[in-house]
Amino acid sequence: DTGVSQDPRHKITKRGQNVTFRCDPISEHNRLYWYRQTLGQGPEFLTYFQNEAQLEKSRLLSDRFSAERPKGSFSTLEIQRTEQGDSAMYLCASSLDSSSSYEQYFGPGTRLTVT
Amino acid sequence: GENVEQHPSTLSVQEGDSAVIKCTYSDSASNYFPWYKQELGKRPQLIIDIRSNVGEKKDQRIAVTLNKTAKHFSLHITETQPEDSAVYFCAARRQRNEKLTFGTGTRLTIIP
Numbered sequence: 001d002t003g004v005s006q007d008p009r010h011k012i013t014k015r016g017q018n019v020t021f022r023c024d025p026i027s028e029h030n031r032l033y034w035y036r037q038t039l040g041q042g043p044e045f046l047t048y049f050q051n052e053a054q055l056e057k058s059r060l061l062s063d064r065f066s067a068e069r070p071k072g073s074f075s076t077l078e079i080q081r082t083e084q085g086d087s088a089m090y091l092c093a094s095s096l097d098s099s100s101s102y103e104q105y106f107g108p109g110t111r112l113t114v115t
Numbered sequence: 116g117e118n119v120e121q122h123p124s125t126l127s128v129q130e131g132d133s134a135v136i137k138c139t140y141s142d143s144a145s146n147y148f149p150w151y152k153q154e155l156g157k158r159p160q161l162i163i164d165i166r167s168n169v170g171e172k173k174d175q176r177i178a179v180t181l182n183k184t185a186k187h188f189s190l191h192i193t194e195t196q197p198e199d200s201a202v203y204f205c206a207a208r209r210q211r212n213e214k215l216t217f218g219t220g221t222r223l224t225i226i227p
Contacts, residue, residue, distance in 0.1 A: 042204045042217030102147050106158040
């Protein structure tokens with residue numbers, strides 16, 4: 001499968017625990033995005049990287065959230081001291097820096113449940 | 116920031132009929148408008164997109180129209196089939212900004 005992959009697909013954790021998700025973008029894509037989707041809503045932007053540089057962060061991304069893309073390839077999203085309100089689907093997307101295509105390709109998501 | 120509104124939230128259409136979903140956006144600097152289809156438990160997938168220098172784009176049974184003056188764009192699906200049943204999201208992207216701002220989605224059900 002040459003698409004965007006995410007791991008794990010499902011995560012159940014207790015409130016207060018830390019969790020980390022991984023995203024592997026399409027190999028030649030230099031842009032990587034994180035979105036959060038709650039039930040019945042569209043994806044909400046969290047942050048994005050161009051290569052290894054984190055260029056924008058949403059106000060949704062509290063101090064408990066941190067994202068990295070250390071070598072400009074895969075990315076990790078960590079949530080510290082999880083809260084029940086963090087329960088959501090976390091989607092990763094990638095795109096190629098091109099004037100001819102703006103398409104963002106989404107991964108299957110990581111569904112987080114905080115109990 | 117950008118705000119995207121989408122209507123209707125649910126839509127039921129007889130198989131073979133047409134479906135229309137409408138979105139409005141607030142930021143006149145937005146210049147890219149994709150539509151994503153998301154089936155239950157699956158990832159969002161791009162079905163069609165349009166840039167602000169174009170008023171209409173068609174791809175087989177799917178078309179998108181854009182009215183920059185009114186700041187609204189619409190998805191049109193003709194000759195609907197059961198496999199068109201899904202949640203559809205519109206989105207907008209501001210010029211020189213990478214993030215997509217999504218609408219709240221339309222759950223389309225095709226009635227056989």
